[in-house]
Amino acid sequence: MSWLKNENLLTAGLLLTAVILIAAGVAMKQNHQVLAKAVRICLECIGIG
Amino acid sequence: MDNKKRTFIQAAAAALQNANVKGFFTGQIYTGAGKNVCVPGLNCYSCPGALGACPLGSLQNAVSAWKFRFPYYVLGLMMFFGAAFGRLICGFLCPFGFLQDLLFRVPSPKKLRTFRGDRQLRYIKYAMLLIMVLILPFTYKFTPFFCKYVCPSGTLSGIMLSAADSRLRSLLGGIFTWKATVLMAVVFTSIVIARPFCKYICPLGAFYALFNKVSAVRLHVDGNKCVNCGACAKVCDMAVNPVAAPNHPECIRCGKCVSGCPHGAICFTCLTVRNHAGTIDSKHKA
Known part of the structure:
Protein backbone atom coordinates (compact mmCIF):
# COMPACT_ATOMS: atom_id res chain seq x y z
CA MET A 1 0.00 0.00 0.00
CA SER A 2 2.72 2.43 0.98
CA TRP A 3 4.68 1.92 -2.25
CA LEU A 4 1.52 2.60 -4.24
CA LYS A 5 0.98 5.81 -2.36
CA ASN A 6 4.59 6.70 -3.04
CA GLU A 7 4.07 5.93 -6.72
CA ASN A 8 1.09 8.27 -6.83
CA LEU A 9 3.07 10.91 -5.01
CA LEU A 10 5.84 10.54 -7.57
CA THR A 11 3.31 10.96 -10.39
CA ALA A 12 1.86 14.06 -8.75
CA GLY A 13 5.38 15.40 -8.18
CA LEU A 14 6.29 14.85 -11.83
CA LEU A 15 3.11 16.55 -13.02
CA LEU A 16 3.76 19.48 -10.71
CA THR A 17 7.39 19.74 -11.87
CA ALA A 18 6.19 19.65 -15.48
CA VAL A 19 3.74 22.50 -14.83
CA ILE A 20 6.49 24.52 -13.13
CA LEU A 21 8.82 23.91 -16.09
CA ILE A 22 6.11 24.99 -18.53
CA ALA A 23 5.42 28.13 -16.50
CA ALA A 24 9.14 28.93 -16.33
CA GLY A 25 9.42 28.40 -20.08
CA VAL A 26 6.45 30.66 -20.80
CA ALA A 27 7.91 33.32 -18.46
CA MET A 28 11.13 33.18 -20.51
CA LYS A 29 9.04 33.35 -23.71
CA GLN A 30 10.36 29.99 -24.89
CA ASN A 31 6.97 29.30 -26.41
CA HIS A 32 7.74 32.10 -28.88
CA GLN A 33 10.88 30.21 -29.87
CA VAL A 34 8.70 27.14 -30.54
CA LEU A 35 6.23 29.23 -32.54
CA ALA A 36 8.96 30.93 -34.57
CA LYS A 37 10.33 27.55 -35.66
CA ALA A 38 6.96 25.92 -36.24
CA VAL A 39 5.47 28.61 -38.49
CA ARG A 40 8.26 28.29 -41.05
CA ILE A 41 8.65 25.27 -43.28
CA CYS A 42 11.42 23.20 -41.69
CA LEU A 43 13.65 22.40 -44.66
CA GLU A 44 15.64 19.81 -42.73
CA CYS A 45 12.47 17.99 -41.69
CA ILE A 46 11.03 17.72 -45.18
CA GLY A 47 14.31 16.48 -46.65
CA ILE A 48 15.75 19.56 -48.33
CA GLY A 49 18.42 20.10 -45.69
CA MET B 1 -11.06 -1.24 -24.94
CA ASP B 2 -12.72 -2.13 -28.20
CA ASN B 3 -10.31 -1.96 -31.17
CA LYS B 4 -12.86 -0.09 -33.29
CA LYS B 5 -13.23 2.50 -30.57
CA ARG B 6 -9.47 2.91 -30.42
CA THR B 7 -9.24 3.28 -34.20
CA PHE B 8 -11.90 5.97 -34.03
CA ILE B 9 -9.99 7.83 -31.28
CA GLN B 10 -6.74 7.53 -33.26
CA ALA B 11 -8.40 8.85 -36.43
CA ALA B 12 -10.02 11.70 -34.51
CA ALA B 13 -6.71 12.62 -32.84
CA ALA B 14 -4.86 12.56 -36.17
CA ALA B 15 -7.57 14.67 -37.82
CA LEU B 16 -7.63 17.15 -34.96
CA GLN B 17 -3.86 17.61 -35.01
CA ASN B 18 -3.94 18.06 -38.79
CA ALA B 19 -7.11 20.08 -39.25
CA ASN B 20 -5.59 22.75 -41.50
CA VAL B 21 -7.16 21.09 -44.55
CA LYS B 22 -6.53 24.11 -46.79
CA GLY B 23 -2.79 23.56 -46.42
CA PHE B 24 -2.92 20.20 -48.21
CA PHE B 25 -4.14 21.96 -51.36
CA THR B 26 -2.17 25.20 -51.20
CA GLY B 27 1.13 23.81 -49.89
CA GLN B 28 1.13 26.48 -47.17
CA ILE B 29 1.58 25.52 -43.53
CA TYR B 30 -0.55 26.84 -40.67
CA THR B 31 1.03 29.87 -38.97
CA GLY B 32 -1.44 30.56 -36.15
CA ALA B 33 -1.05 30.66 -32.37
CA GLY B 34 -1.68 26.91 -32.06
CA LYS B 35 1.95 26.38 -32.96
CA ASN B 36 2.98 27.83 -29.59
CA VAL B 37 2.07 24.43 -28.17
CA CYS B 38 3.59 21.02 -28.88
CA VAL B 39 1.25 18.16 -29.74
CA PRO B 40 1.77 14.97 -27.72
CA GLY B 41 2.55 12.63 -30.62
CA LEU B 42 4.96 12.58 -33.55
CA ASN B 43 3.45 15.06 -36.00
CA CYS B 44 5.82 17.19 -38.07
CA TYR B 45 5.14 20.93 -37.77
CA SER B 46 5.85 21.26 -41.46
CA CYS B 47 2.94 19.00 -42.30
CA PRO B 48 0.54 21.19 -44.30
CA GLY B 49 -2.28 20.22 -41.97
CA ALA B 50 -0.45 20.55 -38.63
CA LEU B 51 -2.05 22.88 -36.09
CA GLY B 52 0.59 22.38 -33.39
CA ALA B 53 4.34 22.02 -33.03
CA CYS B 54 6.28 18.75 -33.05
CA PRO B 55 7.77 18.06 -29.59
CA LEU B 56 10.90 16.39 -31.00
CA GLY B 57 11.54 19.12 -33.55
CA SER B 58 10.99 21.82 -30.94
CA LEU B 59 13.32 20.07 -28.50
CA GLN B 60 16.08 19.76 -31.11
CA ASN B 61 15.57 23.38 -32.14
CA ALA B 62 15.96 24.51 -28.52
CA VAL B 63 18.98 22.30 -27.88
CA SER B 64 20.75 23.33 -31.09
CA ALA B 65 20.20 27.08 -30.62
CA TRP B 66 23.39 29.15 -30.80
CA LYS B 67 22.86 30.54 -27.31
CA PHE B 68 21.82 27.48 -25.32
CA ARG B 69 19.10 27.92 -22.74
CA PHE B 70 17.63 24.96 -20.93
CA PRO B 71 14.42 24.01 -22.83
CA TYR B 72 12.06 24.38 -19.86
CA TYR B 73 8.96 24.83 -21.97
CA VAL B 74 9.33 21.91 -24.39
CA LEU B 75 10.67 19.50 -21.77
CA GLY B 76 7.92 20.60 -19.39
CA LEU B 77 5.25 19.83 -21.98
CA MET B 78 6.79 16.46 -22.86
CA MET B 79 7.16 15.61 -19.19
CA PHE B 80 3.54 16.56 -18.55
CA PHE B 81 2.31 14.30 -21.36
CA GLY B 82 4.58 11.50 -20.15
CA ALA B 83 3.63 11.78 -16.47
CA ALA B 84 -0.07 11.98 -17.30
CA PHE B 85 -0.36 9.29 -19.98
CA GLY B 86 2.95 7.49 -20.51
CA ARG B 87 2.92 5.59 -23.80
CA LEU B 88 -0.86 5.76 -24.00
CA ILE B 89 -0.01 8.64 -26.33
CA CYS B 90 1.67 6.15 -28.71
CA GLY B 91 -1.35 3.87 -28.59
CA PHE B 92 -4.07 6.47 -28.98
CA LEU B 93 -2.85 9.94 -29.97
CA CYS B 94 0.16 9.61 -32.25
CA PRO B 95 -0.73 10.05 -35.96
CA PHE B 96 2.39 8.17 -37.08
CA GLY B 97 1.52 5.29 -34.78
CA PHE B 98 -1.96 5.26 -36.29
CA LEU B 99 -0.48 5.08 -39.78
CA GLN B 100 1.59 2.04 -38.76
CA ASP B 101 -1.47 0.39 -37.23
CA LEU B 102 -3.33 0.84 -40.52
CA LEU B 103 -0.40 -0.58 -42.47
CA PHE B 104 -0.26 -3.63 -40.19
CA ARG B 105 -3.81 -4.43 -41.27
CA VAL B 106 -2.66 -4.87 -44.87
CA PRO B 107 -2.75 -8.62 -45.54
CA SER B 108 0.66 -10.27 -45.79
CA PRO B 109 1.71 -13.96 -45.92
CA LYS B 110 3.48 -13.63 -42.57
CA LYS B 111 3.10 -11.35 -39.56
CA LEU B 112 6.10 -11.28 -37.23
CA ARG B 113 5.31 -10.77 -33.57
CA THR B 114 8.85 -11.12 -32.34
CA PHE B 115 12.14 -12.50 -33.64
CA ARG B 116 15.71 -13.12 -32.55
CA GLY B 117 17.32 -9.84 -31.59
CA ASP B 118 13.96 -8.07 -31.23
CA ARG B 119 14.58 -7.15 -27.58
CA GLN B 120 18.06 -5.78 -28.26
CA LEU B 121 16.90 -3.71 -31.26
CA ARG B 122 14.42 -1.91 -29.02
CA TYR B 123 17.29 -0.11 -27.27
CA ILE B 124 18.01 1.77 -30.50
CA LYS B 125 15.25 4.25 -29.75
CA TYR B 126 16.95 5.28 -26.50
CA ALA B 127 20.20 5.79 -28.39
CA MET B 128 18.26 7.87 -30.94
CA LEU B 129 16.90 10.07 -28.16
CA LEU B 130 20.29 10.54 -26.56
CA ILE B 131 22.46 10.89 -29.66
CA MET B 132 20.29 12.20 -32.52
CA VAL B 133 17.95 14.41 -30.47
CA LEU B 134 20.17 15.66 -27.65
CA ILE B 135 23.93 15.21 -28.08
CA LEU B 136 24.47 15.84 -31.81
CA PRO B 137 22.14 18.89 -32.10
CA PHE B 138 23.79 20.33 -28.97
CA THR B 139 27.29 19.74 -30.35
CA TYR B 140 26.70 20.80 -33.95
CA LYS B 141 24.50 23.87 -33.75
CA PHE B 142 21.47 24.53 -35.99
CA THR B 143 21.13 20.92 -37.11
CA PRO B 144 18.17 18.85 -35.92
CA PHE B 145 19.84 15.53 -36.67
CA PHE B 146 16.85 13.28 -36.07
CA CYS B 147 14.54 15.45 -38.19
CA LYS B 148 17.13 15.86 -40.92
CA TYR B 149 18.30 12.28 -41.33
CA VAL B 150 15.66 9.97 -39.88
CA CYS B 151 12.17 11.32 -39.18
CA PRO B 152 9.74 9.67 -41.63
CA SER B 153 6.91 11.94 -40.46
CA GLY B 154 8.88 14.90 -41.86
CA THR B 155 9.39 13.05 -45.13
CA LEU B 156 5.65 12.56 -45.43
CA SER B 157 5.24 16.31 -44.89
CA GLY B 158 7.85 16.92 -47.58
CA ILE B 159 5.97 14.72 -50.02
CA MET B 160 2.70 16.52 -49.34
CA LEU B 161 4.23 20.00 -49.50
CA SER B 162 6.22 19.34 -52.65
CA ALA B 163 3.18 17.83 -54.33
CA ALA B 164 1.48 21.20 -53.98
CA ASP B 165 4.54 23.42 -54.53
CA SER B 166 6.74 23.02 -57.62
CA ARG B 167 9.52 25.26 -56.19
CA LEU B 168 9.98 22.90 -53.24
CA ARG B 169 9.86 19.95 -55.60
CA SER B 170 12.79 21.35 -57.56
CA LEU B 171 14.88 21.56 -54.35
CA LEU B 172 14.56 17.90 -53.39
CA GLY B 173 17.89 16.08 -53.53
CA GLY B 174 20.08 13.47 -51.88
CA ILE B 175 18.82 13.95 -48.32
CA PHE B 176 15.25 13.57 -49.49
CA THR B 177 16.16 10.38 -51.35
CA TRP B 178 17.72 9.00 -48.16
CA LYS B 179 14.73 10.01 -46.03
CA ALA B 180 12.29 8.61 -48.58
CA THR B 181 14.21 5.31 -48.37
CA VAL B 182 13.82 5.34 -44.57
CA LEU B 183 10.11 6.08 -44.96
CA MET B 184 9.67 3.26 -47.46
CA ALA B 185 11.51 0.86 -45.12
CA VAL B 186 9.18 1.85 -42.27
CA VAL B 187 6.09 1.49 -44.48
CA PHE B 188 6.99 -1.97 -45.78
CA THR B 189 8.19 -3.23 -42.41
CA SER B 190 4.95 -2.00 -40.82
CA ILE B 191 3.01 -4.45 -42.98
CA VAL B 192 4.86 -7.39 -41.45
CA ILE B 193 5.80 -6.14 -37.97
CA ALA B 194 3.44 -4.14 -35.74
CA ARG B 195 4.75 -0.62 -35.21
CA PRO B 196 8.41 -1.11 -36.11
CA PHE B 197 9.14 2.61 -35.88
CA CYS B 198 7.64 2.84 -32.37
CA LYS B 199 9.46 -0.30 -31.25
CA TYR B 200 12.94 0.40 -32.57
CA ILE B 201 13.43 4.02 -33.62
CA CYS B 202 11.05 6.59 -32.13
CA PRO B 203 12.84 8.86 -29.60
CA LEU B 204 9.51 10.26 -28.47
CA GLY B 205 8.31 6.76 -27.58
CA ALA B 206 11.61 6.26 -25.73
CA PHE B 207 11.00 9.45 -23.74
CA TYR B 208 7.43 8.46 -22.81
CA ALA B 209 8.59 4.92 -21.99
CA LEU B 210 10.60 6.40 -19.11
CA PHE B 211 7.31 7.49 -17.54
CA ASN B 212 5.24 4.36 -18.21
CA LYS B 213 5.64 2.95 -14.70
CA VAL B 214 4.69 6.13 -12.91
CA SER B 215 2.21 7.82 -15.26
Missing part, protein backbone atom coordinates in the same frame (compact mmCIF):
# COMPACT_ATOMS: atom_id res chain seq x y z
CA ALA B 216 -1.23 8.73 -13.93
CA VAL B 217 -2.95 6.42 -16.43
CA ARG B 218 -1.77 2.85 -15.92
CA LEU B 219 -2.76 -0.72 -16.55
CA HIS B 220 -3.66 -2.90 -13.61
CA VAL B 221 -3.93 -6.67 -13.42
CA ASP B 222 -6.31 -7.94 -10.77
CA GLY B 223 -4.55 -10.86 -9.11
CA ASN B 224 -7.83 -12.28 -7.87
CA LYS B 225 -9.30 -12.59 -11.36
CA CYS B 226 -6.18 -13.51 -13.36
CA VAL B 227 -5.73 -17.25 -13.99
CA ASN B 228 -2.44 -16.88 -15.87
CA CYS B 229 -3.94 -18.21 -19.10
CA GLY B 230 -1.58 -16.06 -21.21
CA ALA B 231 -4.35 -14.74 -23.47
CA CYS B 232 -3.24 -11.13 -22.87
CA ALA B 233 0.37 -11.83 -23.85
CA LYS B 234 -0.80 -13.59 -27.02
CA VAL B 235 -2.76 -10.59 -28.30
CA CYS B 236 -0.08 -8.01 -27.47
CA ASP B 237 1.45 -6.51 -30.63
CA MET B 238 4.37 -5.13 -28.64
CA ALA B 239 5.23 -8.64 -27.33
CA VAL B 240 4.75 -7.62 -23.70
CA ASN B 241 3.37 -9.91 -21.02
CA PRO B 242 0.95 -7.65 -19.09
CA VAL B 243 0.69 -10.08 -16.17
CA ALA B 244 4.43 -10.03 -15.59
CA ALA B 245 4.79 -6.28 -16.16
CA PRO B 246 1.53 -4.36 -16.66
CA ASN B 247 3.38 -1.06 -17.09
CA HIS B 248 6.35 -2.27 -19.07
CA PRO B 249 8.21 0.51 -20.96
CA GLU B 250 7.31 -1.20 -24.25
CA CYS B 251 3.57 -1.19 -23.52
CA ILE B 252 1.78 1.40 -25.69
CA ARG B 253 -1.46 0.87 -23.76
CA CYS B 254 -3.45 0.02 -26.86
CA GLY B 255 -5.86 -1.91 -24.63
CA LYS B 256 -5.78 -5.13 -26.66
CA CYS B 257 -4.95 -7.06 -23.49
CA VAL B 258 -7.88 -5.41 -21.69
CA SER B 259 -10.36 -6.58 -24.32
CA GLY B 260 -8.48 -9.85 -24.89
CA CYS B 261 -8.64 -11.01 -21.27
CA PRO B 262 -11.45 -13.59 -20.96
CA HIS B 263 -11.68 -12.96 -17.20
CA GLY B 264 -11.77 -9.17 -17.21
CA ALA B 265 -8.67 -9.09 -15.03
CA ILE B 266 -6.93 -6.17 -16.77
CA CYS B 267 -8.16 -2.60 -16.71
CA PHE B 268 -6.99 0.96 -17.17
CA THR B 269 -6.69 2.90 -13.95
CA CYS B 270 -5.94 6.48 -13.07
CA LEU B 271 -3.70 7.06 -10.03
CA THR B 272 -4.50 3.56 -8.75
CA VAL B 273 -5.45 3.03 -5.15
CA ARG B 274 -5.55 -0.65 -4.26
CA ASN B 275 -7.11 -2.21 -1.21
CA HIS B 276 -5.46 -5.06 0.65
CA ALA B 277 -7.08 -7.78 -1.49
CA GLY B 278 -5.29 -6.40 -4.54
CA THR B 279 -8.42 -5.16 -6.26
CA ILE B 280 -9.11 -1.63 -7.31
CA ASP B 281 -11.61 0.66 -5.68
CA SER B 282 -14.30 1.09 -8.32
CA LYS B 283 -14.39 4.86 -8.00
CA HIS B 284 -10.79 5.01 -9.19
CA LYS B 285 -11.36 2.97 -12.34
CA ALA B 286 -10.68 5.05 -15.44
